[in-house]
Amino acid sequence: MSSIAALSNHTLVKQLVKSSGLDDIYQKVMDHERLSFEDGLRLFENKELAVIGYMANIVRERLHGNRSYFVRNRQLNPTNVCEYSCMFCSFYRREGEDGGYTMTMDEIAQRVRNGISHGIQEIHITSGLHPQLPFSYYTDMLKTIKTEAPTLHIKGFTAVEIEYYAGHYKMTIREVLTKLIEAGLEAMPGGGAEIFADRVRRKICDQKSTVDGWIKVHEMAHELGLMTNATMLYGHIERYDERIDHLIRLRNLQDGSKARGCKGSFNTFIPLKYQHENNRLKKLPQVGAFEDLKVIAVSRLMLDNFPNIKAYWVVIGKNLAQVSLSYGANEIEGTILEETIMSMAGTDSKQGMTTGELVKLISDAGRQPIERDALYNVIREFSPEDIINSNRQVILPVMN
Numbered sequence: 001m002s003s004i005a006a007l008s009n010h011t012l013v014k015q016l017v018k019s020s021g022l023d024d025i026y027q028k029v030m031d032h033e034r035l036s037f038e039d040g041l042r043l044f045e046n047k048e049l050a051v052i053g054y055m056a057n058i059v060r061e062r063l064h065g066n067r068s069y070f071v072r073n074r075q076l077n078p079t080n081v082c083e084y085s086c087m088f089c090s091f092y093r094r095e096g097e098d099g100g101y102t103m104t105m106d107e108i109a110q111r112v113r114n115g116i117s118h119g120i121q122e123i124h125i126t127s128g129l130h131p132q133l134p135f136s137y138y139t140d141m142l143k144t145i146k147t148e149a150p151t152l153h154i155k156g157f158t159a160v161e162i163e164y165y166a167g168h169y170k171m172t173i174r175e176v177l178t179k180l181i182e183a184g185l186e187a188m189p190g191g192g193a194e195i196f197a198d199r200v201r202r203k204i205c206d207q208k209s210t211v212d213g214w215i216k217v218h219e220m221a222h223e224l225g226l227m228t229n230a231t232m233l234y235g236h237i238e239r240y241d242e243r244i245d246h247l248i249r250l251r252n253l254q255d256g257s258k259a260r261g262c263k264g265s266f267n268t269f270i271p272l273k274y275q276h277e278n279n280r281l282k283k284l285p286q287v288g289a290f291e292d293l294k295v296i297a298v299s300r301l302m303l304d305n306f307p308n309i310k311a312y313w314v315v316i317g318k319n320l321a322q323v324s325l326s327y328g329a330n331e332i333e334g335t336i337l338e339e340t341i342m343s344m345a346g347t348d349s350k351q352g353m354t355t356g357e358l359v360k361l362i363s364d365a366g367r368q369p370i371e372r373d374a375l376y377n378v379i380r381e382f383s384p385e386d387i388i389n390s391n392r393q394v395i396l397p398v399m400n
């Protein structure tokens with residue numbers, strides 16, 4: 001793929017940008033200037049998706065060239081018993097309710113062994129907020145995983161879980177994180193952020209941690225050296241200005257962690273599309289592909305201090321995740337192996353994706369597939385021969 005930025009002087013490109021009314025924002029992008037709240041709002045209000053995607057692709061290629069990452073990972077949801085009842089959630093059950101479960105340490109160990117047999121590099125753990133489990137359940141779980149697979153990278157516990165443990169087990173956030181790190185925690189996912197706007201939180205997840213709580217947990221995690229991710233739940237009752245407010249608060253948090261000299265910081269931003277099956281918000285219509293791509297593109301443009309934007313194929317589908325690699329995303333979510341939370345909300349993600357499928361999706365988009373480890377070190381850069389084999393459905397040694 002030729003560099004998209006090289007087209008920037010082409011007369012047709014200039015005409016398209018000018019006719020979109022976004023030429024001042026385009027100039028800021030070309031000059032590496034930070035976009036303002038008003039710029040972000042204008043991007044969401046503008047219907048020229050091709051121009052917005054073109055600008056996001058300039059930033060994406062500036063940071064990553066043609067490289068597109070994926071990781072072999074597995075999701076683990078040790079319990080879906082939860083004290084809260086967020087309106088958009090299809091996953092939670094009350095204790096004793098049909099469909100409620102809590103895994104034993106043996107079941108967790110078995111899933112780790114299965115993941116290792118599929119070559120996973122990372123395990124991604126999130127749970128419901130179980131009111132009856134002792135805190136030692138979580139530290140034992142981390143130790144069990146490390147005993148089974150000492151080099152497996154553990155990314156676990158959303159900020160909502162950490163804040164809940166602090167209140168429930170009478171500890172500070174620092175104490176909770178320190179104990180989990182001592183037991184094996186190495187990074188945190190970005191879930192639970194939803195939308196920071198109070199107006200929306202009061203309606204869709206009023207029991208959940210406050211914005212200040214979510215932010216404090218990530219600030220502390222960065223201070224303690226953890227890399228973390230961030231998400232935004234979109235496509236429900238939020239407004240454009242609330243999306244931009246969310247992105248700018250994340251950008252400010254990242255600036256703050258870097259200014260304080262923290263060893264940790266945000267690695268990746270993942271937009272999450274609201275799924276409408278089996279939850280109390282289900283009457284809302286789902287947003288379409290146009291909006292999905294625009295959220296990815298605007299996120300890439302606003303979050304100038306985030307290294308990575310990930311397309312979460314679980315919620316936008318594999319084909320759109322592939323297209324998003326030209327709209328600002330530089331990564332597609334990994335193999336996953338087994339997915340519970342979104343499949344209970346109506347997606348067809350239960351079985352995950354194979355390495356071969358991911359390589360084909362990325363290479364068919366004209367990008368260079370790179371398998372990464374949890375810290376974005378390159379494990380394997382797929383050669384043209386690997387890609388030809390992948391297209392022929394030949395099982396490569398590393399494929400699951």
Ligand code: SF4
Nearest residue numbers: 082084085086089092
């Ligand atoms: S989103 Fe999380 S906190 Fe809310 S009900 Fe579901 S599992 Fe519980």
